Amino acid sequence: MKTIKGNQGQGSSKKKAVSTAPAKPETPKSRRLDMVVPPGITMDKAVTDMAAAGLATNAGLVVKFSQAEHGELSLTDMVASLRDAGQAVNDGDLRAAEQMLNAQAVSLNSIFAELARRAAMNMGEYMDATERYMRLALKAQGQCRATLETLAAIKNPPVVFAKQANISSGPQQVNNGVFGVHKKDGEQATPTHGEKKNEQTKLLEDKQHGGTILDAGAATAPARGNSKVEAVGTIQRPENPRRKKQG
Structure with missing residues (x-):
């Protein structure tokens, strides 16, 4: 606390107190x-x-x-x-990102050039220092190349060609072709789009010239065979349930 004197007039004997505490420093x-x-x-x-x-x-x-x-x-x-x-x-x-990547590539190239220069200065006399500087120079060169590749990928994104894979844990049906059937009066239906009928389709369809229709769901007539079948006789088993060994 510090006190200072004010203006003193005639008959004035009062003093004015003023606070002079240090102000809090600004962040x-x-x-x-x-x-x-x-x-x-x-x-x-x-x-x-x-x-x-x-x-x-x-x-x-x-x-x-x-x-x-x-x-x-x-x-x-x-x-x-x-x-x-x-x-x-x-x-x-992405213009700001492209500019930043280009500036970083230029900086990395400058680092590569400086480290390569230092390696050349120590070559022939201090081989250990030469090797260290050259390793760092090649690392900077690799980072410069990677930065330029990233910039090129941003400007021209690569096109990915992927084939569809049919993966299923259970049974699935795969249609390899679509048949468009066009049939006129008195003509046989033929597939379109250049598809050919396989042998199974030819066997299962009804042929015009005396073919046989194969229908898995139709009832068939019983076949005649040897109906004289005798009853099975009683099976003779030994008293001992275990099988006897032959001598």
């Missing part, structure tokens, strides 16, 4: 997130939903890793930028 913008809570939802629920969506977490990572290059960034503005970019992807606009 930096890189760690402060301003959000609008919809009516009917608590603050805890709104923060939980944002954390589950991943916007605030990834925005914090971007702000943290970009501080060395771009200085202190606003966490609130970063969340808004990520939300707008995600909405564009949902609407089918």
